[in-house]
Amino acid sequence: MQESVNINSSFKQNLSEVDSAAHLEKLLRQQSQQPSPYENNLAILGCGYVGKALAKYWQKQGHFVTGTTTSQQRLLSLSEVTSQVILMKGDDANAVQSLFQDRDAVVVSVAPTGSKAVSEEIYESTYLPTAWNLAKALNQTPTVKQIIYLSSSSVYGDRQGEWVDESSPIAPEERKSQVICEAEKILLQAANENQKVCILRLGGIYGPGRELTRMFGRLAGMTLAGRGERFINWIHLDDIVGAIEFARLNKLEGIYNLVDDSQLTLKKQAELVCLRYGLTPVQWDPSKPSLKAKSVRISNQKIKAAGYQLVHPQLFLVPTN
Numbered sequence: 001m002q003e004s005v006n007i008n009s010s011f012k013q014n015l016s017e018v019d020s021a022a023h024l025e026k027l028l029r030q031q032s033q034q035p036s037p038y039e040n041n042l043a044i045l046g047c048g049y050v051g052k053a054l055a056k057y058w059q060k061q062g063h064f065v066t067g068t069t070t071s072q073q074r075l076l077s078l079s080e081v082t083s084q085v086i087l088m089k090g091d092d093a094n095a096v097q098s099l100f101q102d103r104d105a106v107v108v109s110v111a112p113t114g115s116k117a118v119s120e121e122i123y124e125s126t127y128l129p130t131a132w133n134l135a136k137a138l139n140q141t142p143t144v145k146q147i148i149y150l151s152s153s154s155v156y157g158d159r160q161g162e163w164v165d166e167s168s169p170i171a172p173e174e175r176k177s178q179v180i181c182e183a184e185k186i187l188l189q190a191a192n193e194n195q196k197v198c199i200l201r202l203g204g205i206y207g208p209g210r211e212l213t214r215m216f217g218r219l220a221g222m223t224l225a226g227r228g229e230r231f232i233n234w235i236h237l238d239d240i241v242g243a244i245e246f247a248r249l250n251k252l253e254g255i256y257n258l259v260d261d262s263q264l265t266l267k268k269q270a271e272l273v274c275l276r277y278g279l280t281p282v283q284w285d286p287s288k289p290s291l292k293a294k295s296v297r298i299s300n301q302k303i304k305a306a307g308y309q310l311v312h313p314q315l316f317l318v319p320t321n
Contacts, residue, residue: 039063042248043099045090045130046109047078049205050150054107054241056081068099090130097133100141105248108134108149120175131183135190138197146196147187148247150240153201153233153257155181158294161231165299166201166255184255196253200243203259203298207237212315216273221280226290228267228282233259233298236312246308256303262315263297269315 040063044051047067058065059081067082069075070089078085088095090110100106112118112126138144156164157172172178184199191197206212212234235258243258264272270282304310 040104041102042066043103043106044068044082044109045096045099045106045134046111047074047082047085048109048111049207049210050237050240051107051109052078052081053207053237054109054244057241057245059083066099066103090133091125093133093136096130097137097140100137100144103141103144105146105148106134106144107244107248108147118176120179123176123179127179127183128186131186135186138190138195139192142194144195146198146248146251146253147190148198148200148244149184149187150244151184151199151201152177152180153203153259153296153298154294155184155201156294156296156298158292159296161229161295161297163297163299166257166302188254191253196251198247198252199255200240200247200258201255201298202240203233203235203257205237205240206234210237212269213273213277216270217277217279219270219282220274221282223283223285224290225285225288227286228265228270228284228290230266230290230293230295231263231297232266232269233296234262234315235259238311242311243303243308246303246306250306252306256306257298257300258303259298259300260310260315261300261313264315 042058042063043066044055045068047055047069051067055065055067055078064083065081066084066086067078068086068088069078070087072087075085075087086095086099088099090096090108108130110126110130112122134147134149138147155170155172155177156168157174157177170181172181187197188199239260240258243256246252247256267282267284273279274281300310
C-alpha cells in the first residue's frame, strides 16, 4: 500500500495554493447533494488559523461573511477576508445572540488564547459558556439552519493504538477533554428538526505556516526514548475548510471524525520526513521509557461514506528514487 507525504509546497505531489483552492472548489461541487444559493449570510465565531482560511474561501464564493475575533490587533487583517468583523467573545450572550441574527449558518472555531499550557479553568470558561450561549441563540433564531462546531479528536483519549469511530464510548480522563465533550453535548441537545448541529472532531492540524517539517525537523539526529509506536492523527487545513463547506451544503448533522487516511506511527512519520529531506535519522532507545502520550487510530469512514473526498488523503508519500 502506498503511503504519502503532503507536507509543504516543495513536494511535487502538493498542490499550489491556487491549484488547491480550485481543486477544493471542484471537489465540493461534485460532492454536494444540495445546490447552494449564490449568496448566503454566514458567520464564523473565532477567526483564528482555521476560521480565517474559511472566511477567505467563502468570500471568494460570493457569500456575505461575518467573522469574529477577541483580538483588537487582528481586526484589520480579518477585514481583508470578511464582509464584516466583530470584536467579541463567546461568553458574551448578547454578542452571540446578535451574531446569529439573519444568518443562514454559523461555524464555531473557538479555543483558549495564550500559551499551549492552558489551565482547566480557562478551558471551562472558554468552551462551556460559549456552548450554552450558542444553544440559547440557536433556539431563539429560527433563521439559522445549522451550527458547525469544530471539536477535537482528543476526546477519545488514549486507546493504546486501537481504532475508534464516532460510536465509540467517550470517557476522557483529562478535565480538558471532558469540557470539550460537555460542550458537544450542550450543542447536540439544542438541535431540532429544522436546525442542525454538526460536530467535526479534528485531528492535529497542519498546512501553510504549520508545516510538519518544522516539527519533525527538530527531531532530526536525536535519540528519543521508547519505540515511537504512538499513532498520531492529522488533518490538512484545506480539508477542514472543505469538510465544513461539505457539511454546510449537505446539511450534515451529528458527529463526524475529520482526520486523513494516514495511520502512521511517530517513528514512521519521522523516518519519512528525514528521508525526504536528507536529514539525520531519528534514533530510538527502547530501553528508556517513553513519555506517556495518547495513541489512537481514528476512523474517518463516516464522513467519507457521506460523500466527502479528502483533498489531502495521505500525510506521507514514499519517496521515489
